[in-house]
Amino acid sequence: MTQPRGIVPTQLAIGLGVIAISAVLAFGAYRFPPEMGFVILGAHVYPFAVAAFLGAVGLLLSYQAITGGFRELADHTDGTAGVVPDGKAGAAWVTAGLLGVALLINFIGFVLAAALLFACSARGFGSRRPVRDLAIGMALTLPIYWLFNAGLGVSLPPLVNAWI
C-alpha cells in the first residue's frame, strides 16, 4: 500500500482531538476537591495517568497525520473509499429517527416513538413505503411493549402519555 505524503487534515483533527481530551482530563483532575484524611493515592492520580497516556497517543497520532497519514489503514482504498451516493441522506434519516425517539418518547409514548424510528430507519436504508413501514413498526413494537411490561417487568412509557 502506498502512503500519500504530506498532511492529512481529518486525521490531524483526530490526533488533536485526542490531545484535547487528555488536556480536559488533566485539567479536571487538577480541580478535584481536596480529599480528607490519610490518602495513599488520591482520586486525581489515576486520571492524570490516563491523561498522560492519551496525550502521548494523541501526539503520536498527530505526528503520523502530518507525515503521510495513519499507518496501516486497512482496505479503505478499495470499495469503501468515499461516501456512497445515498449515504449521507440515509445516515441523516437514521439520525433523525434516533433523535426523534429520544426527544419524543416521553411525550408520545414508546410504541409510537419506536414505530417512527422504525419507519425513519427503514427509509434511511432505502425503503420507499412510509405507511407500510409505520405499520410494520407498530406490529413490531406493540408485542415488545407488552413483553417488556408483562414479561420482564421493564416498564416502558405507555402508548399515549397517561394524562392525555
Added chain:
Amino acid sequence: MDILASLAMGFSSALTPINLMYGFIGCLLGTAIGVLPGIGPALTVALLLPITAKVDPTGALIMFAGIYYGAQFGGSTTSILLNTPGESSSMVTALEGNLMARNGRAGPALATAAIGSFVAGTIATIMLTLFAPLVAKLALKFGPAEYFAILVLSFTTVSAVLGASMLRGFASLGIGLTVGLIGLDSTSGIARYTLGVPELVDGIEVVLVAVGLFAVGEALYSLLYQKEEATGRHRLTSLWMTRSDWKRSVPAWLRGTLIGFPFGSIPAGGAEIPTFLSYSTERKLSKYPKEFAASKGEGAIEGVAGPEAANNASATGSLVPLLTLGIPTSATAAILLAAFQNYNLQPGPMLFETSGDLVWTLVASLYIGNVILLVLNLPLVGLWVKLLQIPRPYLNAGILVFASIGVYGMRHSSFDLLLMLAIGWGGVLMRRFDFPVAPVIVGMLLGPMAEKQLRNALSISEGDWTVFLTQPISAAFLALTLLVLLVPHLLHARGIKLHEDD
C-alpha cells in the same frame, strides 16, 4: 473426583426443564444473530441485560452463554453461503468455505464447520472443566498487586494485538479508560468528570456504549461507506461428507481446538489470532495445498474445518479468565461480566467457592448447548438461510428499535438515547479510521477495577511502588506485557495481520 461430582451436580441443575429452555432460547437466538449480518453476540447480550432484573442468574447466564456460542456456529453459515462473514472471526471461513460453495461443495463445507464447532466446543469445555478450578485455586493467592499486573496485561493485549495499528488500539483503550473515569470515585466519593450533568454521576453504562458502537455506529457506517454488494447466494448442496472429507477434517478439528483453546484462555483478545494460525497451519500440513484459495484452488476442506474449530475452542477458552479472574478478553466477554455484576456476582477465584452451583451449572450447560447447536445447525441449516431474506431496511430498522429499547429501558432517560446517538457517530469515526472497538469496552469496564487494585496494592505496601516488581507473579505478568508489546511487530514483519473480533 471432586470435579466430577461438582459437574454431575451441575448437569442435574442444567437439565431441569426451565434451564434447558433458557439454553435452547440462547442457542436459537445466538444462531440467528450469527447468521444475520450487522448484529453480533456482544450487542445481543447487551440488549438482553435487562432480563437480569427478572430472571434468576443461572437461567440468564445459561442463555447468554448459548448466545455467545451460537453466534460462532451461525457465523460460519453466512460466511460459507454469502461470503460476508457474519462475525469477523469467521473471515477465514468466508475465504475458503465460500470458495468451496462456489464450486458446488457448500454442503460439506457447512457440515465440517458445524461438526468441527461441536467437536471443538466439547473438547474445549472438557479442558475448561479441568483447568478452570486449577486456575481459580492459583488465583486465590493473588493480591491486589497481582491483579493490577494482570489487568495491565489484559489492557495491553486487547489493544495491541487487535487491529492493524497498536497506536490506534491504544487510542481506543485510552478513550475507554476515559469513559470509565466518569462518575463517582468509589474510594474517595468524589464525582469525577460529570460536567455538572446529573445523569453522569452514576457513570456511563457499558450497555449504552456497546449498543452505541455496535448497533448505531454499525448502521450509520454501513449506510455511509458500504456499497450494497449484489453477492449471489450459493445453493445448498447435500450435507454428506465423503470418506476423504472426514479423513481430512478430523485432524484439522483437533489441531484447531488445540490452537484455539489456549489462545482463548490467555488475555490475547478474541478469536482472530487462533483462526488465522490454524488456517496457516492447515495450509502447511495439507496434502492438497493446491486446493487452497491462495493457490486459486477449489477450496480446501481443512481450511474450513481447522479455523472453525479454533474459533469455537477459543470462545470457550475465553470463559476461563472470565470465570476465574473476572477478566474479559473480548467485547462479548466484557458484556457477560456486566451481566454477572448485575447479579452482584463478581467473577473471580471466589466465584467457585461462593457460587459453585452456578458455575458448574453454567459449565454443564455448555456441554448441552453444544449438542443443541449441532442439532439446530445441521439439519435446520435451510431454515437459517431463510433469515437472510429479511430485507435490509427492516433488518436494520429492527436492530435500531431494539437498541433504543435496550438503552431506554435501563433507566428511562432520554439523555441516554442522545448519548447513544453521539457514541454511534463516534463509532462511525472509529470504523472509518480503523480504530478497534473492543478496547473501548474492555477499557471502560476494567479501568475502574485497575484503579481500585492499584490503590489497594499501594495501601498494603504503604505507598511503595516497587511492590509490582518485587512480587514474582506480578513481575512476571508485567514482563509478559512487555513481550506482548513486541510480538505484534514480529508478526507484522512476517506479514500476518490480525483483525478485530466483535
